[in-house]
Amino acid sequence: MALFGEVVEPVSRSLYVDESSDEEDAQEESLAKTGTIQWVDEASSSIDTLLIFHGRLAADFLLKILHGTKSTKAGHLKERLFGKPSKEPNILLYKLSNNIYGCLCPSIDIASSNGALDKLIPVFNSCKQLVIIATVPAPFYKGNDPTLDLPPAFMRMLYTSTCDSHHAVAPLLEPPNMVSGIPASILNWCEIFKKPGCLFVCYSDSHHLDSISAEPMVTICSNVFEGLFEPQVLTFQSAAHEPTSNLYM
Amino acid sequence: MTDNSQEQSQIFFPLKEVNFKGCTLIIPSVSVGNVGQLCSDLLIHSLQCEKVGYLWHSAILPVVGVDPFKVSSPDLALPAEVFYSESRKLVVLQLRSSILKRLRKLFLNELIKWIKSCGISQVAVLTGSCNEERIDAQINSEPFRYLVTSEVYPELAETLRSKGWTALERRFQFPALSKIDNQAESTESTGQIVIPGGGFAKRLLALCSANNLPCAVLIKFCSEGDNIPDALFMTSKLNDWLKMMDSGLKSFVFPPSWSHLFGNPPPKQLY
Numbered sequence: 001m002a003l004f005g006e007v008v009e010p011v012s013r014s015l016y017v018d019e020s021s022d023e024e025d026a027q028e029e030s031l032a033k034t035g036t037i038q039w040v041d042e043a044s045s046s047i048d049t050l051l052i053f054h055g056r057l058a059a060d061f062l063l064k065i066l067h068g069t070k071s072t073k074a075g076h077l078k079e080r081l082f083g084k085p086s087k088e089p090n091i092l093l094y095k096l097s098n099n100i101y102g103c104l105c106p107s108i109d110i111a112s113s114n115g116a117l118d119k120l121i122p123v124f125n126s127c128k129q130l131v132i133i134a135t136v137p138a139p140f141y142k143g144n145d146p147t148l149d150l151p152p153a154f155m156r157m158l159y160t161s162t163c164d165s166h167h168a169v170a171p172l173l174e175p176p177n178m179v180s181g182i183p184a185s186i187l188n189w190c191e192i193f194k195k196p197g198c199l200f201v202c203y204s205d206s207h208h209l210d211s212i213s214a215e216p217m218v219t220i221c222s223n224v225f226e227g228l229f230e231p232q233v234l235t236f237q238s239a240a241h242e243p244t245s246n247l248y249m
Numbered sequence: 250m251t252d253n254s255q256e257q258s259q260i261f262f263p264l265k266e267v268n269f270k271g272c273t274l275i276i277p278s279v280s281v282g283n284v285g286q287l288c289s290d291l292l293i294h295s296l297q298c299e300k301v302g303y304l305w306h307s308a309i310l311p312v313v314g315v316d317p318f319k320v321s322s323p324d325l326a327l328p329a330e331v332f333y334s335e336s337r338k339l340v341v342l343q344l345r346s347s348i349l350k351r352l353r354k355l356f357l358n359e360l361i362k363w364i365k366s367c368g369i370s371q372v373a374v375l376t377g378s379c380n381e382e383r384i385d386a387q388i389n390s391e392p393f394r395y396l397v398t399s400e401v402y403p404e405l406a407e408t409l410r411s412k413g414w415t416a417l418e419r420r421f422q423f424p425a426l427s428k429i430d431n432q433a434e435s436t437e438s439t440g441q442i443v444i445p446g447g448g449f450a451k452r453l454l455a456l457c458s459a460n461n462l463p464c465a466v467l468i469k470f471c472s473e474g475d476n477i478p479d480a481l482f483m484t485s486k487l488n489d490w491l492k493m494m495d496s497g498l499k500s501f502v503f504p505p506s507w508s509h510l511f512g513n514p515p516p517k518q519l520y
Contacts, residue, residue: 111349114307158313158325172323175506178314180346185311188327192262192305199313 317506
């Protein structure tokens with residue numbers, strides 16, 4: 001983020017540009033796969049729906065609703081997703097009901113996203129469908145209307161060609177908006193390997209989980225997974241009054 | 250119908266059966282200004298190419314959106330898609346994200362295997378190159394070069410040379426201010442070819458040469474910014490070579506995804 005008076009070099013749209021294509025790739029790696037999901041009990045052979053939460057607000061939402069339900073921890077993946085051994089599990093799996101599981105995915109560098117996907121594929125293969133809930137700051141949304149004309153929290157979605165249309169509780173994510181990272185990696189895999197999957201992108205201008213920023217996720221849980229959560233579990237603290245101007249961040 | 254002898258590569262996942270035998274493959278190198286990718290967008294939308302498959306590889310950084318060519322379509326746009334125009338015998342690979350450098354070699358090797366298995370007749374790699382790294386001769390001339398290994402594909406080299414295009418100059422060293430100064434001593438065996446900011450273009454050319462695949466690299470000198478004019482320029486050159494549209498640039502249409510390239514309009518509350 002640029003501070004007042006600081007000169008910031010423009011960032012290239014060509015991510016990871018290789019300025020010296022003549023150089024040999026010094027750190028070429030093979031596609032060796034390491035690390036698997038560590039299940040608490042026996043791995044489930046068939047999961048109806050896997051709910052994947054990605055993003056800070058989504059993670060807070062999942063942890064909040066876990067406290068109010070009889071969910072149990074089902075497994076974890078401890079892996080070098082950040083380039084060094086991790087002391088804490090990176091990816092956590094929870095059993096939300098008999099056939100619905102929740103998965104908490106950390107926000108990691110886009111370069112590590114496909115590696116994380118590789119570890120989760122054995123779990124995905126036993127799922128009938130995948131639902132990804134990703135929270136993104138509202139300024140990342142591009143549209144004709146300035147973001148201030150949109151509600152403080154809103155939702156868009158993407159879904160695969162094999163996905164059941166009854167999950168369509170939000171408008172499509174309009175071009176040229178795109179999603180990157182683990183949510184994109186998972187949805188790409190679903191489309192290519194014909195697994196029903198949908199991605200809900202929840203935009204919010206708040207960094208804190210409250211009744212407003214949680215509203216899109218509450219809508220998903222209430223409409224798409226009706227009856228999975230008790231109404232009181234999906235109740236969040238009201239947002240404190242905040243200045244509406246974003247002229248001074 | 251797919252040729253029964255065609256070997257299925259793991260990198261390519263077809264949506265329908267197609268036969269690419271004898272086609273020209275356009276590959277954009279993710280490079281400065283994203284010129285190759287913008288040009289591919291123009292080709293796909295203007296020539297109404299049909300999406301026929303995806304490339305899937307761990308080296309391709311993941312992004313996803315909706316179809317950038319059809320408004321309100323729920324179809325997904327994946328980071329590496331293959332489009333096909335049967336009437337023009339043209340296959341266009343569109344890359345919407347970068348290639349991880351540490352897996353680039355693996356990716357390019359598998360890409361070459363797939364290209365060979367398809368029976369592609371020639372490859373055109375579209376790339377940008379940094380404006381600020383130009384030598385004097387490049388500054389004083391048209392900001393466009395081509396690259397082809399002429400000793401392997403003399404006919405292709407002659408075709409491009411006959412259009413008045415300039416081949417990319419060799420340099421004794423990089424960075425350098427000028428090309429090889431002493432023309433009398435200059436042979437194709439001296440100096441090196443560099444494409445600053447060109448991504449994997451040079452490496453792909455080398456792999457195509459090693460596998461006897463005719464390949465030409467089209468290079469547009471540019472900087473980061475509004476690169477639509479650069480893409481139009483590149484498309485014009487490509488059309489001059491491949492004769493895709495008789496009426497030239499007038500027939501090319503901007504895709505809907507090119508809106509908001511530079512962000513949202515300013516918020517009303519500022520005023």
